Amino acid sequence: MAFSLGFHIIFAAIGMTMPFFMSAAHWLYLKRGDEDCLRLTKMWMKGVAILFAVGAVSGTVLSFELGLLWPGFMRHAGAIFGMPFSWEGTAFFLEAVAIGLFLYGWGRMNRWVHWATGLVVGLSGFASGVFVVAANAWMNAPAGFDWVDGQAINVDPVAAMFNRAWLHQSLHMQLAALQAVGFAVGGIHAVLWLRGRAPGLNLKAFKIAMTFGAAAAIAQPFAGHFAGQRVAELQPAKLAAMEGHFVTGTRAPLYIGGIPDVESRTMRWGVPLPGLLSFVAHDDFDAEVIGLDRFPEEDWPPVVVVHVAFQIMVAIGTVMAALGVLFFLFWRKGRFPRWFLWLLGGAIPLGMIAIEAGWVVTEVGRQPWIIYGIMRTEDSVTPVPGMVYHFWLFLVLYVSLALTTVWLLRRQIMAAQDERGRSSGGGAS
Amino acid sequence: MIDVLIFFIGASLLLYVLLGGSDYGAGIIELLPAGRLREKQKHVINEAMGPVWEANHMWLILIVVILFMGFPVIFTTLMVALHLPMLALLLGIVVRGAAFTFRHYDAIQDAGSQRVYTWLFGLSSLWTAVWLGIIAASLNRGIIDPEAAGIWEAYVAPWWGPYPLAVGVFVACIFVFLAGIYLIAETTDEGLARRFRRVAAVANCLVIASGGLVFAASLGERESLPAAFLESPARWGTVVLATLLFVVLWASVARRRGWLTRVIAGGQVGLILAGWLLLYAPNAVTTAAGPLSFYEQAAPEATLRQLVLALLIGSAFIFPSLWFLLRVFKMGRPER
Numbered sequence A: 001m002a003f004s005l006g007f008h009i010i011f012a013a014i015g016m017t018m019p020f021f022m023s024a025a026h027w028l029y030l031k032r033g034d035e036d037c038l039r040l041t042k043m044w045m046k047g048v049a050i051l052f053a054v055g056a057v058s059g060t061v062l063s064f065e066l067g068l069l070w071p072g073f074m075r076h077a078g079a080i081f082g083m084p085f086s087w088e089g090t091a092f093f094l095e096a097v098a099i100g101l102f103l104y105g106w107g108r109m110n111r112w113v114h115w116a117t118g119l120v121v122g123l124s125g126f127a128s129g130v131f132v133v134a135a136n137a138w139m140n141a142p143a144g145f146d147w148v149d150g151q152a153i154n155v156d157p158v159a160a161m162f163n164r165a166w167l168h169q170s171l172h173m174q175l176a177a178l179q180a181v182g183f184a185v186g187g188i189h190a191v192l193w194l195r196g197r198a199p200g201l202n203l204k205a206f207k208i209a210m211t212f213g214a215a216a217a218i219a220q221p222f223a224g225h226f227a228g229q230r231v232a233e234l235q236p237a238k239l240a241a242m243e244g245h246f247v248t249g250t251r252a253p254l255y256i257g258g259i260p261d262v263e264s265r266t267m268r269w270g271v272p273l274p275g276l277l278s279f280v281a282h283d284d285f286d287a288e289v290i291g292l293d294r295f296p297e298e299d300w301p302p303v304v305v306v307h308v309a310f311q312i313m314v315a316i317g318t319v320m321a322a323l324g325v326l327f328f329l330f331w332r333k334g335r336f337p338r339w340f341l342w343l344l345g346g347a348i349p350l351g352m353i354a355i356e357a358g359w360v361v362t363e364v365g366r367q368p369w370i371i372y373g374i375m376r377t378e379d380s381v382t383p384v385p386g387m388v389y390h391f392w393l394f395l396v397l398y399v400s401l402a403l404t405t406v407w408l409l410r411r412q413i414m415a416a417q418d419e420r421g422r423s424s425g426g427g428a429s
Numbered sequence B: 001m002i003d004v005l006i007f008f009i010g011a012s013l014l015l016y017v018l019l020g021g022s023d024y025g026a027g028i029i030e031l032l033p034a035g036r037l038r039e040k041q042k043h044v045i046n047e048a049m050g051p052v053w054e055a056n057h058m059w060l061i062l063i064v065v066i067l068f069m070g071f072p073v074i075f076t077t078l079m080v081a082l083h084l085p086m087l088a089l090l091l092g093i094v095v096r097g098a099a100f101t102f103r104h105y106d107a108i109q110d111a112g113s114q115r116v117y118t119w120l121f122g123l124s125s126l127w128t129a130v131w132l133g134i135i136a137a138s139l140n141r142g143i144i145d146p147e148a149a150g151i152w153e154a155y156v157a158p159w160w161g162p163y164p165l166a167v168g169v170f171v172a173c174i175f176v177f178l179a180g181i182y183l184i185a186e187t188t189d190e191g192l193a194r195r196f197r198r199v200a201a202v203a204n205c206l207v208i209a210s211g212g213l214v215f216a217a218s219l220g221e222r223e224s225l226p227a228a229f230l231e232s233p234a235r236w237g238t239v240v241l242a243t244l245l246f247v248v249l250w251a252s253v254a255r256r257r258g259w260l261t262r263v264i265a266g267g268q269v270g271l272i273l274a275g276w277l278l279l280y281a282p283n284a285v286t287t288a289a290g291p292l293s294f295y296e297q298a299a300p301e302a303t304l305r306q307l308v309l310a311l312l313i314g315s316a317f318i319f320p321s322l323w324f325l326l327r328v329f330k331m332g333r334p335e336r
Helices: A002-032 A035-069 A071-104 A111-140 A157-161 A166-194 A199-234 A236-243 A276-282 A303-333 A338-346 A350-364 A387-417 B002-031 B035-049 B053-070 B072-081 B083-105 B111-138 B151-159 B162-184 B190-220 B225-230 B233-254 B258-280 B301-330
Strands: A146-148 A151-153 A254-256 A259-261 A266-268 A271-273 A369-371 B283-287 B290-293
Touching: A002 A035, A002 A111, A002 A166, A002 A199, A002 A350, A002 A387, A035 A071, A035 A111, A035 A199, A035 A387, A035 B053, A035 B072, A035 B083, A071 A111, A071 A151, A071 A157, A071 A369, A071 B053, A071 B072, A071 B301, A111 A157, A111 A166, A111 A369, A157 B301, A166 A199, A166 A303, A166 A338, A166 A350, A199 A236, A199 A276, A199 A303, A236 A303, A236 A350, A254 A276, A259 A303, A303 A338, A303 A350, A387 B083, B002 B035, B002 B053, B002 B083, B002 B111, B002 B162, B002 B190, B002 B258, B002 B301, B035 B083, B035 B162, B035 B190, B053 B072, B053 B083, B053 B301, B072 B083, B072 B151, B072 B283, B072 B290, B083 B111, B083 B151, B111 B151, B111 B162, B162 B190, B162 B233, B162 B258, B190 B225, B190 B233, B225 B233, B225 B258, B233 B258, B258 B283
Parallel strands: none
Antiparallel strands: A146 A151, A254 A271, A259 A266, B283 B290
């Protein structure tokens, strides 16, 4: 399941942001009649088609896996946090219809209606993302029921959906998707431009994708700060593990780097910035920050994993925000220096790594709970034996799917670079 | 509330079998030898399925979502006892969707990779159809036992045996039949249309034969189908009516009434589905300890209310957009 999710999160992130790039290019074409933008729209459209299909089937697997792997969890949780899923299903359905209309609708309807169907693909995909993250947020901040003697009573699915974590998690995740995909797509086109391939096309692609990516990257630190404060309030153990904060205290230091040593309860090789953790968590340099010592050790998440993953995420986020600012500066000056474009080429995978790291923080940081403070992960897992095989089956399946997808997208991009490239793709072209 | 949900489950099931089913059937048809019509057939199937297959697939997801939000106990019981067939089903769904999309959108359409995609698409369509049937057959055999200790009793016995397999074959035949009927009016090529008519005719015979096989195989079950069907006229009536409609269907095919033919075939499959549901309603699953009824295993009222609300509002968006999809791609084709 963890693996399926780790895979799905990347595909979903690309699947819910690419349609926006596509719509932007399509809009530019319709407004200005720019042929490059038309080719760009069609190229991205094919990417969206492939990714949506893979995202849709891996999403199907996930909806089943909830029950296949976590029956103990679903038996209680299904009725409580199913609501975002029912909305997600609706949004997903709409997206599937819209994508059919957009992909095959060239020349078959009013062109602005056609453009709008492309936008609906993006909007409904984005809504799906918000709903799914809201469901995950409920696991971090359970709400909408009373837990009495191992049974949930007084179920209120609306309160469960709009739990205390849904807003910050959704905001953080949606920005992350825009930023990661914007940088990845922008970076790829930057490199292609540097290599002198179809310069007009690649420069426009680069600008469109990076506009989304850079804007999101600049907004992200603020969203991240908001998320950090909510976590400090809702899940102090997670925050403590993220920061390697063992002992409760005022004027708590924020560490840059470092490996937490669980045995001696200290942070090794980290650079402490006194009082900054207190400020980040509570807007006050002297505030008290709860440390891991307030929790029994069996309730600790794996501190090292969470801390390292968190550091990776923050480091990447900082670099990306800086690159985002540079992007807008250079754009205003009218040209992008080559070193900057190469740098962005190097940043292609960064956002994806940060998404996976952030996901590790939120999931591993919640352990040993599956529903925070209510149900432990070990009590929810399926009794079916031989889950190792399940794991390997899906590992092999997903790795081959991922490799095929990357290979196909590569072929797509290469074909589009060729000015007189064979424009294949059956009915779409 | 529960009745509304049962209605949604039934409707989604019907639409999934009809729409999704013909997509699976199209994949199976591509496995059959086609000679020089192969490329043309591939093109027609791409065009016919491309815009709609993802929407068609959503009906299954809708059923899963309704089950796990509205009837979590039924959902988890199924997912534990039928873990293995569900896995097989998922494997098929993933491979099929991926192979179909990859085939269509591969930028370089060389013969080698196209052959692999087609082969994977066809094989996984057949595989998924058979497992769908196996799962459907396993729901109410009364062998599912949440208390069972042994691996065999708990995880294999519920779906093992000739009866589920026969239902699997039956479902695959129905899907091929639906696809054949559906595709006849999707092409303007006379040779290809003739081929689809022939496929539909053979599948028609196979549906009747494998239907007989299902009845025969069920004699070894705790409750045999012939006995169960004869209990009420509504039950056997649906089966008889579905069979009789074959005559009307072929009259309509002969007159080249594309849409009428589709509606009749859809009605036949709907009748079979209804007959099957009538056998067990309102029970979703029958375990060794007794049936799990939708009425007794529902989630709390507040949850059901929200679920129904989501479904109704969702329908207000989905149905108009589906209609638009249909109008853009499926209307105004030559009748055939």
